[in-house]
Amino acid sequence: MSNEITLDAIDRDILFHLRQDGRLTNVELARRVGLTPPPCLRRVRRLEEAGVITGYRAVVDHQVLGAGLEVIVSIEVSVSDLKTLEGLERTIAAYEEVVEFRRLFATPDYHLRVLVADYAAYERFQTEKIIGIPGVARVISQPTMKKIKVLG
Template sequence: MIHDEIDRRLLAELQEEGRITNVELAQRVGLTAPPCLRRVRALEERGAIRGYHADLDPAALGFTITVFAMVSLKSQAEESLRAFEDQMAELPEVRECHMLNGEIDFIVKIVSRDLQSFQEFLTSKLTPTPNVGSVKTSLVIRSSKVKPGVPLE
């Protein structure tokens, strides 16, 4: 994925500041603009860069509740696992869904406007999902670190 130190530096800079101009990025990593752009496009094509997005503040947008739900399924057959993942992909409140090993099959990150909205989501969308055996939830009290990506420095 990463061919050399320049690729690593490009990725580190973009991960930290996705809106940086190509000219500024090139200066930071010691390239001129055209080869910098070619390298970034190559990293995108190889899948090292999956996309770009704005880091939104949920509370500023009215989403005051974040919950992690630990979901156990009744069946762990591959088709059942994929069906659950497909269902979670359709729910906009679900921001992350990770399959785990161990007692819990999935951990799901959910955002909601308030406790009542979350309760409605839980009882009308998550719990009734086919093959769900149990759901245990934990409300986030405080987040001390939220850092996307990987440690490249």
């Protein structure tokens, strides 16, 4: 049995508009998708209950907050025992600088997005927090030059 939900064109339109502005009122959202407010609200609630919409959040300009350097980090590990990998994952996931953290099926083993103030802050982050973690074999850092498209 599948947990998938079937979306029609109106559902997809609702998702499009909420991705653009999650603070839209139901009245404005209904107007944009061509519905009256009650059926629009029912559709949004159905999308929430089905787990299609998992939350609403603020999009933050990290540069304004002093974290203007984004670094894409690839990590290769030298171990395969689950306990060490789980420890590595718990440690890295707890770092405030890490805003995205994924385990991959291929090499590299992990992919991170890290936000810091500048190159000196990233150097401290890498040398003081990442390199000493048991199991880390190689760290490859790629500073972001420009964001072209970011999805929410």
